Amino acid sequence: MRVSQAVFGVYHHFALAHQLRGYDALGTVYSTYPWRRLRREGIPQAQVATFPWVHGPLMALARYGLYPSRWTKGLDYANALLFDQWLTPRINQEACDALIAISGAGLRAGASLQERGGKYICDRGSSHARYQWRLVSAEHRRWQVPFGTYDERDTVREEQQYAQADCIVVPSTFAARSFMAEGIPAEKLRTIPYGVELDAFHPQGAPDPERFDVAFAGQVNLRKGIPYLLEAFARVRHPRKRLRLLGPVLSYMKPVLARLPMENVEVLGPVGRADMIRYLSASHVLVLPSIEEGFGLVQGEAMACGCPVIASSNTGAADLFTDGVEGFIVPPGDADALAERLQELADDPAKQESIRQAALDRVRHLGGWNDYGDRWIAVLRGLIGEDIADGEEPGK
Numbered sequence: 165m166r167v168s169q170a171v172f173g174v175y176h177h178f179a180l181a182h183q184l185r186g187y188d189a190l191g192t193v194y195s196t197y198p199w200r201r202l203r204r205e206g207i208p209q210a211q212v213a214t215f216p217w218v219h220g221p222l223m224a225l226a227r228y229g230l231y232p233s234r235w236t237k238g239l240d241y242a243n244a245l246l247f248d249q250w251l252t253p254r255i256n257q258e259a260c261d262a263l264i265a266i267s268g269a270g271l272r273a274g275a276s277l278q279e280r281g282g283k284y285i286c287d288r289g290s291s292h293a294r295y296q297w298r299l300v301s302a303e304h305r306r307w308q309v310p311f312g313t314y315d316e317r318d319t320v321r322e323e324q325q326y327a328q329a330d331c332i333v334v335p336s337t338f339a340a341r342s343f344m345a346e347g348i349p350a351e352k353l354r355t356i357p358y359g360v361e362l363d364a365f366h367p368q369g370a371p372d373p374e375r376f377d378v379a380f381a382g383q384v385n386l387r388k389g390i391p392y393l394l395e396a397f398a399r400v401r402h403p404r405k406r407l408r409l410l411g412p413v414l415s416y417m418k419p420v421l422a423r424l425p426m427e428n429v430e431v432l433g434p435v436g437r438a439d440m441i442r443y444l445s446a447s448h449v450l451v452l453p454s455i456e457e458g459f460g461l462v463q464g465e466a467m468a469c470g471c472p473v474i475a476s477s478n479t480g481a482a483d484l485f486t487d488g489v490e491g492f493i494v495p496p497g498d499a500d501a502l503a504e505r506l507q508e509l510a511d512d513p514a515k516q517e518s519i520r521q522a523a524l525d526r527v528r529h530l531g532g533w534n535d536y537g538d539r540w541i542a543v544l545r546g547l548i549g550e551d552i553a554d555g556e557e558p559g560k
Contacts, residue, residue, distance in 0.1 A: 283544075
């Protein structure tokens, strides 16, 4: 079996690539990032091919604040089309049984591989693109913020990929339900929750028992449900409470934050992995109140650091832990429910500790990324058939 991958940047695809290498099944990982960024992912350069000519300059412009948002739609769409055009002849030259392409990439290349008898898998990390747009655009209307980055061409192209693919893999039952709501048959879907890098994420210290420290990690934007977190946190009664927002603040959020309660809130911006582990280990709870998120990786990372999680039902939380045992699951956009669960933890240190221990036990039994790789291999064998010898070209 030989399996190649196509991804914009990195996402979870290099974790998957390591798993495929362990099965001696990895062909080539195609990415839009330059090799100087990808070398840190640990996949040999011989098994990585890059098309950085659009994405690379855009990253450089964004780093210096020179990437106007009005360009986003056109340039992102062009990057997807050009990447696919570049990818297609290279996939045709590979002895490749399957192509796993992140949604938005691989439409032409996948169809070309199918013509040769190979399989094309669309890997979608979020809910169905149109379903996602409805949820997030409604949130922007609620807070009177323009949703300026939406491009209908992207959604149409994604829907073409859903139709073309032999299989669509999503990371949560929430995401799978969104596809079924949009008319995709259940038999075309596979749910494989993401893993946790257990070697890196583990407790480093413990929360201060005299405080109540709450963490959020991710982009500070409307999709992540930040207003509801701030409203809920403001209602928590504790003499030494603190909320840390770990992650970049999108520019449109600044006037939104100005309308929301910010007392005892620290906006720390992006932090490195070492600092993230330290903050998660020192927090009494991580809150991920997203309006829409296929699967919040930070949930498992927090649990591995001994930090309980309160998450919305639209984050993949139900695929990771049991409500009331290793954390709490609340409806999205419900500040009241979020405040109630926060107060419950703030008032009960014993419950904090029992959930902390349950979260640690749960995440350690999930198998890190190995279980993720095993489940992918099972899906691939079901699609390809185990009678195809390693390295044999499809259709031969």
